[in-house]
Amino acid sequence: MGTSSSKNLDSSSHGSGEEKDDHGGGQLYVSLKMENYNLKGDLVPHVYGSVPLVGSWDTSKALPMERESTSMWELSFVVPPNHETLDFKFLLKPKYNNVPCIEEEGSNRQFMGGKLQGVARLAVFKFNTEEMLEYQVFIKANRVSPFDLAASWRAYQENLEPSTVRGIPDVSINSLPEGVENGSSTSLDLDLEQYLVPAPPTSVVYAANLTETPRSLKRGGVFSNADVSIKDTSVSVDRPATIKEMEVVIPDPPKLFSPPGMVESKSVGTFSSLQKQDSYRGLYVDRGVGSPRLVKSASAHTLTSGGKTDSGAKNSMPAAAGAVAAAAVADQMLGPKEDMHLAIVLVGLPARGKTFTAAKLTRYLRWLGHDTKHFNVGKYRRLKHGTNQSADFFRGDNPEGMEARNEVAALAMDDMTAWMQEGGQVGIFDATNSTSERRNMLIKMAEGKCKIIFLETICNDRQIIERNIRLKIQQSPDYADEPDFEAGYQDFKRRLDNYEKMYEPVNEGSYIKMIDMVSGHGGQIQVNNISGYLPGRIVFFLVNTHLTPRPILLTRHGESRDNVRTRIGGDTPLSGNGELYAKKLTNFVEKRLKNERAASIWTSTLQRTILTANQIVGFPKIQWRALDEINAGVCDGMTYEEIKKNMPEEYESRKKDKLRYRYPRGESYLDVIQRLEPVIIELERQRAPVVVVSHQAVLRALYAYFADRPLQEIPHIEMPLHTIIEIQMGVTGVQEKRYKLMD
Ligand SMILES: Nc1ncnc2c1ncn2[C@@H]1O[C@H](COP(=O)(O)OP(=O)(O)O)[C@@H](O)[C@H]1O
Ligand SMILES: O=P(O)(O)OC[C@H]1O[C@@](CO)(OP(=O)(O)O)[C@@H](O)[C@@H]1O
Known part of the structure; x- marks a missing residue:
């Protein structure tokens, strides 16, 4: 208390403190503290004793101590000086209940004439013959005059730091x-740019893991790892994207947003990596697209509880808390086997945002803790048939082309269902899947293995499609070797025509249709036969996303x-x-x-x-x-x-x-x-x-x-x-x- 008339009776477990005689009269200010890092249920230290203030030996009227920090409990009170003696003891009991109530071992503690009697000791509580808890005890007493009390109250108020933001509405x-x-x-x-500092490079380990070589193609001896880098150099199959690769140039600038003060930026997301504004080719960072079946990725490990296998299938508990964990557990216990695995099968014409949407959904589900992988059939096609197939390859009346495309789709689907058998939860199957024949093939392949939901992206805005096509020519590895932008553009348009001739909108099974959802207003989401926790969440997420x-x-x-x-x-x-x-x-x-x-x-x-x-x-x-x-x-x-x-x-x-x-x-x-x-x-x-x-x-x-x-x-x-x-x-x-x- 810092007054000239103070009396310090500091008595701790380490020895009793120095005492001073009382010359000032006044009141006795007592500060009791107990310390222990171990807690016992909801038991709170209390003080009870001989004067009414501390309950007159009635445990139900004992004074609870307040928590001062994690381990320290505190109680201060002032007793009038006319109390010749003050006896007290410590108790442990719940704050609003009288049972259980455990009294400290040993005799009463006693103040006599303002002085603490006896030797300092720990407060020992016995719960049964084996279990006990010991608290260190710190006792301080000061004689204070009413004047001192008033002064210290003022000082307390001055130093108190109540929240300065109270009263500001939400x-x-x-x-x-x-x-x-x-x-x-x-x-x-x-000048904002003077404060610009480099952003950290994208995680090397993760990017590489996500773009593993499709397993089925590797097994079939179509290529070796080394081949991949040569055949498909513009797809970052084996290497992470470097910062330089990830510079972004957006075509058709007048239509697109360009914030003030924007300088070089780095992509941390789904797409990126074009080169200079007037050079039409760039590197395509195929982040999040892959079919890792042979080698378990780091992310797969993080998303499962123990990685224990049960006849080949791991126990697929998500690394998640709350609702996500609860839903996963319920699915595992109650749901039909195929409901434990969900396949989101993209449908749509080229340049309708399928890969973009698939990558975004993958990112969201993984962040929530769901074991999710994105399988891109285009990647399989490029790895098996090369990157420079012309528009004719995609004609509906080209039997070899049709067969080749169905074959790579089946390989990707095989990889995806095999990964699910090993415990994978959500597979995102990214291809045009634009005919009901193709979709039937996928439904058959999924039978008894996973539940399929089709996700169709539809865009009726010619301007947006035009912008998407230009983005595609710049981003897609299909045009990485085409030096002439116009030639690439014309080829892609022909490819689109070929697809449009065959296109059959989804009308079967469970589906979600995203129609004109780019701007975030005016579009719509149509759903059919969607139920369950995860599908519901996916719909909710898609309803809320846009590209503004x-x-x-x-x-x-x-x-x-x-x-x-x-x-x-x-x-x-x-x-x-x-x-x-x-x-x-x-x-x-x-x-x-x-x-x-x-x-x-x-x-x-x-x-x-x-x-x-x-x-x-x-x-x-x-x-x-x-x-x-x-x-x-x-x-x-x-x-x-x-x-x-x-x-x-x-x-x-x-x-x-x-x-x-x-x-x-x-x-x-x-x-x-x-x-x-x-x-x-x-x-x-x-x-x-x-x-x-x-x-x-x-x-x-x-x-x-x-x-x-x-x-x-x-x-x-x-x-x-x-x-x-x-x-x-x-x-x-x-x-x-x-x-x-x-x-
Ligand atoms: N729902 C959507 N509708 C139309 N365009 C979209 C949508 N979502 C994203 N896009 C845009 O489409 C561009 C091309 O998308 P991409 O995913 O490569 O097409 P796809 O896989 O359908 O060929 C993206 O860069 C993005 O700007
Ligand atoms: O998870 P760790 O690394 O402990 O970081 C979280 C900690 O960061 C702190 C600062 O140490 O956050 P903040 O100051 O931003 O509110 C703590 O309050 C918080 O417990």
């Missing part, structure tokens, strides 16, 4: 200061006071550095979004994110509970060092499996992913830019979705403070830029 908008028009503030001489180009800006809050103290969790305000970042971010957002008609700012409900976004004006701000930081449970407020020292088992368990590890009374990364699903759906649905101000763990999970990073990597993704990750969504997939606003 949805708010700070209006612009008078005389300032949106986007024309004087502070805007900021828009940026999503992800940033952590400015440095918080707990960040400075290296304490995790908590709800502290910003440090000086953090406040500076809040200002810089405000300027950045103002400049970056100055030409946008609409945008919104999303924060968590914790004050460090709300304060970071506080000064941004003119855009609606929305607080999302789902964006709150991973809940560290009983470790909230501790440093990693403290956890390591005091809870070594917890520390080690988290180190071993950071993805699945759940803090006691808190969350795991998998829990965080589950609660972020509505956020992802809403980010997909939004057509205007969104700025997300959130936290390290949450942003790792969100970023992983856009960057297509495997679940296992999520807890280890670098997510630095004071850096903005700009995700550009659009017609070529997802690209990333990074801005570092502070050193």
Whole structure:
């Protein structure tokens, strides 16, 4: 208490403290603390004793101690000086219940004339003959005058840091200061490009794993790995895409979005990799497309619980929490065998967004924890028959062409069903599948092995089809060796005519039709005979996706006071550095979004994110509970060092499996992913830019979705403070830029 009349009776398990005589009179301020890292159910330390304040020896009136930190419990009270003696003991019992009630071993503890009597000792609780719990005890008593009490109350109030953001409604908008028009503030001489830093290269291991050589072709001796690189050089079969390969040029610029200040960007998503604007050929990054059957990919391992095999089939529990896990378990226990495996079979004319949609769906399902693979028949065709087949190959009246195409489709389907027998959950079968004869063949092949849902992409907008065709000539390995863009364009048009002559829209079985869904409004989704958890989710996802180009800006809050103290969790305000970042971010957002008609700012409900976004004006701000930081449970407020020292088992368990590890009374990364699903759906649905101000763990999970990073990597993704990750969504997939606003 820091008063001249204080009396310190510090009595801990390590020895009793120094005593001073009482000269000041007044009241006795008693502070009791107990410490133990082990908890026993919902038992809370209580104090009961001889004076009415502490229950007059009635256990039901005992005073509960309050949790001061993970392991420390605290209770302070003031007793009038006229109590000659104060006897008391510690109890363990539930906070709102009187049973069980365990009293500490040994005699009463006693204050006499304001002095603690006897020797310091631990508080020992015996549950039965074998089980007991020991708490360290810290007791402090000070004589304080009423004047001291009043002064200390004032000091307490001054130092108290109640949340400074209380009262800000969940949805708010700070209006612009008078005389300032949106986007024309004087502070805007900021050059965004000066803050640009390189984005990390796409994960090497993952990209390579995803583009494995189709197994059935390899087994048949059609080619060796070495052949693949030679025959199909423009498909990144055996090697990851390098940053240079992933530069993107979008054709027909006037029709497409080009945000201010855009410079070089890197694709982290489904498509990318064209070269220069006026050179019509580029590298095609076939990310997420493959048929890995021989070699298990890293992602396949991460998505199953144990990888145990049962007569060849592994136990396909998803690496997921919550609803995803519950549905998977129910399917395994109750569903018909073929329902455990789902085949999404794409249908549509060329250049209708089938591969794009398939890759996006794969990314979403994998992020949720479903074991999903994308099988692209075009890749099989190129590997078996080469990359330079002309339009004639695709004529309906060309029997050799028809046979060759059906054969590679059957090979891919074989690979997909074989992978499912090994435990794979969702196979996405990507080809035109544009005749009912072809679809019948697939239905027969799937019998008893998996359930088929057709996903047809239909586009009636000539302009969009034209743009898609141009993208195709630039992206597809089929035209990688064609130096003349116009020749490639004419050939592709003839190929399209050939397909159109044969095309039969889906009218059979279970299907989803996406009709004119590119812009996110005006289109429609038709579904037939769709039921079940996963199909329902897939429909919901597809309803909400579109291709309207828009940026999503992800940033952590400015440095918080707990960040400075290296304490995790908590709800502290910003440090000086953090406040500076809040200002810089405000300027950045103002400049970056100055030409946008609409945008919104999303924060968590914790004050460090709300304060970071506080000064941004003119855009609606929305607080999302789902964006709150991973809940560290009983470790909230501790440093990693403290956890390591005091809870070594917890520390080690988290180190071993950071993805699945759940803090006691808190969350795991998998829990965080589950609660972020509505956020992802809403980010997909939004057509205007969104700025997300959130936290390290949450942003790792969100970023992983856009960057297509495997679940296992999520807890280890670098997510630095004071850096903005700009995700550009659009017609070529997802690209990333990074801005570092502070050193
Ligand atoms: N639902 C859709 N309708 C029309 N075009 C789309 C759709 N989804 C994506 N696209 C666009 O179509 C382009 C070509 O898509 P792609 O998937 O290669 O076509 P496909 O596999 O049908 O030949 C993509 O780059 C994308 O911009
Ligand atoms: O999963 P790890 O690597 O522990 O990172 C999450 C931690 O990051 C922190 C900072 O250490 O997030 P933030 O400051 O962004 O809110 C902690 O609050 C949180 O527990």
